[in-house]
Amino acid sequence: MRSLGGWGRQLTRLLPGGRWVGGLGLVLAGLWPGRLPAQTLGAVSGTLLDQGTRQPLPFANVLLLQLPDSAVVANTQTAENGSFTLTKLALGRYALRAEALGYRPDRRLVVLGAAAPVVRLGEWRLAPAAVQLGSVVVQGEKAALVDDLDKKVINVSKDLNSAGGTAADVLQKVPSVAVDENGQVSLRGSTGVTLYLDGKPAPSNLRLDQLPASRLETIEVITNPGARYSAQGAGGIINLVQKKQAKDSWNGDALATLGTRDKYFAALNLNRKVGRFNFFGSANGVNNWFHGSSALQQVATADGRTTRTNQTGLNTRYQASKDLQLGVDYSPSDQQRLTLSMEVNQNVLHQTSNFTTLLTRDPDPAITLQNQNLEVDDLYYARLSSSYRRTWAAQPGRELTASATYTLDGGTVTNEQRVLDGPASYPRQARRQLLDVTIQMPSAQVDYVHPLGDKRRWGAGMKTDVLLTPGTAEYAVQPVAGTDFVPQAAGSYRYHYQQVIPQAYGTYQHKAERWDYQAGLRAEFTGLRAQVLPSGSASQRLFNLFPSATVARSLPHDQRLQLSYARRLNRPNFLQIIALPIYSDARNYVVGNPDLRPEYVHVAELGHQVSWQSTTLSTTLFGRFTSQAIQSLRTIDTLATRLSGQPDFITRTSYQNLGRTTSYGLEASLSQTVTKWWKITANGSFYHNQVASYTDAGTRANFTGTAYLLNIFSPTQTLAVQLSGNYRAPQVVPQGRLLAVYGVDVAVRQRLLHDRAALTLRVSDLFNTRRQYSELGAAGLSTDLQTKYETRVGYLGFTWFLGSNKPASNLDSQPKGDTGGFGG
Known part of the structure; x- marks a missing residue:
């Protein structure tokens, strides 16, 4: 024994x-x-x-x-x-x-x-579970949100409130997740979240608020990844799994969605399975207009004089994207599968902001300006990938996977600032910054799992990620309206950034009756070189070890208890490191910090899950301990303010490592079937959020949290109704705080034509309450910013199902997507 x-x-x-x-x-x-x-x-x-x-x-x-x-x-x-x-x-x-x-x-x-x-x-x-009810086939229903102890899985196709929305909209339903007005996602207060697309690193220009939810099958949120996952992402990993058909013969669906005030989306998903080949593909198109408003109040003191800015504005945002995916699976045997796929995407963004600015600097008279900011993004990415999976029937659990991916990501971003009206003494010349960037990201990995008898197994893997990005930033002025822009050598830059990350890991797992032990160690080397001409260069060479461990215990009455630990890091991206100023408007710019270093995080979780009859309850206690915390800081650029010669001021946003922080809290998720026609999913979090103070003299903290409630009603076999609401409590940031955000969504879907079609009606932010409030402060600077994007939108969608692909229950039961595999 x-x-x-x-x-x-x-x-x-x-x-x-x-x-x-x-x-x-x-x-x-x-x-x-x-x-x-x-x-x-x-x-x-x-x-x-x-x-x-x-x-x-x-x-x-x-x-x-x-x-x-x-x-x-x-x-x-x-x-x-x-x-x-x-x-x-x-x-x-x-x-x-x-x-x-x-x-x-x-x-x-x-x-x-x-x-x-x-x-x-x-x-x-x-x-899939299927029961014949007359002429209607009802398939087993997947939950809209599955909360396992090591990850949370959102079945996007089950969430009617995602119709016409984006991945950012769907993520708002996950405990401790928040998405701001710029599409920046944070988990448990940390913005260090790594995005994956089908199990591979996502293109750098992928934004969650621009990715249609209808392209996705599931979203996986992994809060405490083990050694087989990349250590990047102090907040965790979000894996976006795209839809992929794999049924026999021809199958697929066609979807068209119309939204109020000029919002359109169309998609086609098809597959053809013949013998050991499965051909699949999809095409998507988005064409949306959004309208919004903003209000900004700033008070700044520079060179002994105080300037007040009061700004109100309206903006319009036009988004258009086209996406094409093609691929083939080949299974030479039941134990082998080879997949080849490609994807191309084009994304266009045009944003116009018109606002009135009142500038006051005592004792000078007040100045009123009419300003206009223009942003034009023309971006693209192309991805080629291949993967191989091998299993052994005689040795269950033995598995070999290998993959290679090449991503080309790039385009141009143009920002223009104009003064349309104001005093004759105020400069009227327009300014433009044109960023031209190309990013190449080759990646290769191999993973192997080998059983050691019936209760033990070990695994190992290797991976290499490479990122190469040359680019230019051209600064130009337009002396007189209607004339050509004249490039300016001062303010124009060329840059080159390269990063290589070889990685390797090993894991060991042992089951002993009701106990399950897992342990792993990951090694990663980071080598990077950044050069910005004419300002300077930077380089880093770092080697780190990342241990992880999990102990789980199965308890009586369908209960499970799990304790896990992992060490992770958050590497700065290249725009946070290179000293390249990027102008968002005439008064504000962002620049990287060549001395910035990764932040390191220790994450511990204790989870408990219990199921009884029609109820499932999951709870997780977590703690996150961060050193060299990366924070973005906004300050007054006194030199630029002085050189401008105007009753105005210029702000500078950059990044710093600011000491240690500790955050901890509780997450809970409940799934309850009330009656055969009513089901409730509720989740929430309550945690202590701590950030380093921008003064580098201690920390700032508050208790905050999130709450989400989803009601699913099935009054008939063909009608489904979903009513949901979410709330994010106020939380502190290094220079201030973000105020609460909340809203209610409702959606109805009716199946038609003997399940050959479905009609979906959805209204997002029913009471038009979602808006962003920020209160920030720094030495000599205070800022209050209110942003209201168009969030109350009505969507009407029609889906036609092809082949044997049907919405066979009150909520769609789509085929599982291909996660693409993790590891290495």
């Missing part, structure tokens, strides 16, 4: 730095009495997969039933790759039952005899 303390000692021997991991096992062994039973004669193993897509089914229940009375002899949950193992079984005849949310339960007869005490089932494919 081997005690839990013995397993801790074994982990100590096997893992680098494993002394503390073994110690953790010894502590837990001391807290939980008893020893593992002696080894018996039989074992059963296998891997649960989706019947159509052959994607793994994690966290499914597998029960071994005694025959003939069907008493439960043993049970387990599948791992992330769908594998399961039951050991130490008495010989005899059993029924093995598999249960997964949204799939038809399945049984298999298992006979454990003296001649064959070990049964390896290999791949066990489950079909």
Whole structure:
């Protein structure tokens, strides 16, 4: 017999730095009495997969039933790759039952005899649950939000309130997640969130507030990634999984959505599966106009004189994007799959802001200006990727994956500032900055998992990420309206940035009855060089180790307790490092800091999950401990203000490492079926948010949180209604605070034409309450900013389903997307 303390000692021997991991096992062994039973004669193993897509089914229940009375002899949950193992079984005849949310339960007869005490089932494919009701087929329903202990999964196609919206709209439903008016996402108060697209690093110009929600199948929010994930992203990882059909023959859907005040979206998704080939593709187009308003009040003191700015304005924003994806899967055998895919995207943004500015500087008379800011973005990206997956039927859990991706990302960004009206003494020349950038991101990785018997396995992987970006920033002035812009050598720059990150990791996992131990170590090297002409250059060479560990315990009555730890970092992006000034308007600019270093974070989580009857409750206690915290700071540029010669002032925003911070709190998620026609999903967070003070003299903190409530009504078999509301409490930032944001959404969907079509009506921000308030302060500067974007929008969408792809329940049950694989 081997005690839990013995397993801790074994982990100590096997893992680098494993002394503390073994110690953790010894502590837990001391807290939980008893020893593992002696080894018996039989074992059963296998891997649960989706019947159509052959994607793994994690966290499914597998029960071994005694025959003939069907008493439960043993049970387990599948791992992330769908594998399961039951050991130490008495010989005899059993029924093995598999249960997964949204799939038809399945049984298999298992006979454990003296001649064959070990049964390896290999791949066990489950079909989506389906019940025939007259002429209507009702499929098993996936939850709109699944809160597992290690990640939260949003099934976008199940959320009617995402119709016509963006990925940013969907993310507002996740505990502790907030998205500001610029599409910047933060998790638990940290903006250090890494974006992935189908399991690969997302293009740098990808914005969540410009990505249509209808392109996505699921969004995965991983708050405390282990060693097999990249260490980048102090706040966690958000993986955007795009839709991908994989059904037999021709299948797909066509979608068109109209929104109030000129908002249009259309999409076509198709696949053709023939034998071992599956061809898939999609095309999307967006054409939207948005309208908004803003108000700004600033008081600044420079050179002993105080200037007050009072500004009000209106803006219009035009967004247009086109996206095309094509790909093919080839399965030479049941254990192998090769995927080749490509995607091209063009994104255009035109934004015009007209505002009135009142400038007051005592004792001078007040000045009133009519200003106009123009921004034109013409961006693109192209991505080529290939992946290979190999499994072994005789060794469930053994898996090899490899992938290579090349992303080309770039375009131009033009900012213009004009004075349309004002005193004759105030300069009228227009100013323009043209940024031209090209980003190349090749990436390659390989991952391998190998089982060590039925209860243990190890994994390892390698990955290399490269980023190359040459570019220019041309500054020009227009002396007289209607004439050509004249380039200015002063204020124009050329830059070049390169970054190489080789990485490697190893993991070890051990199951012991109801215990599950995982530990890993990741090594990453960062080498970067940045050069900005004529201002200067910078370089960094960093090597870091990132340990992680998880201990989980299955408890009676469908409960699970999990403790996890990981060390992570947040690398500055190239615009935060290079000393390149970027002008957002005539009075404000942003510039990088060549001395900026990564921030390092220790994250610990204690989660508990329990299910009973129609209720699931998940709670998580978390703590985040950050050193060298990266903060953005706005200050007065006194030199630029003095040189301007005007009764005005110029502000400068840059980045600094500002000491240590500690944040901690509680997240909770509840799923409750009230009646057969009413289901509630509620989640929220309450946490202590701490940031470093911009004065570098301590920290600022407050208690804040989020709340979200989703009501799903199914009054008939073909009608679905969703009513939801969300709230984000005020929170502090280094120079002030952000005030509360809240709103209510409602959506209705009616299935038509014997499930061949569906009509969706949605109104976002029903009471028009969502707006952004910021209160900021610095030495000699105070700022109050109010921004109101067009958030109350009505959307009407029509979907036509092709082939066997149907909305077979009150909420769509789309095929699973391809996550593209993580690791390395």
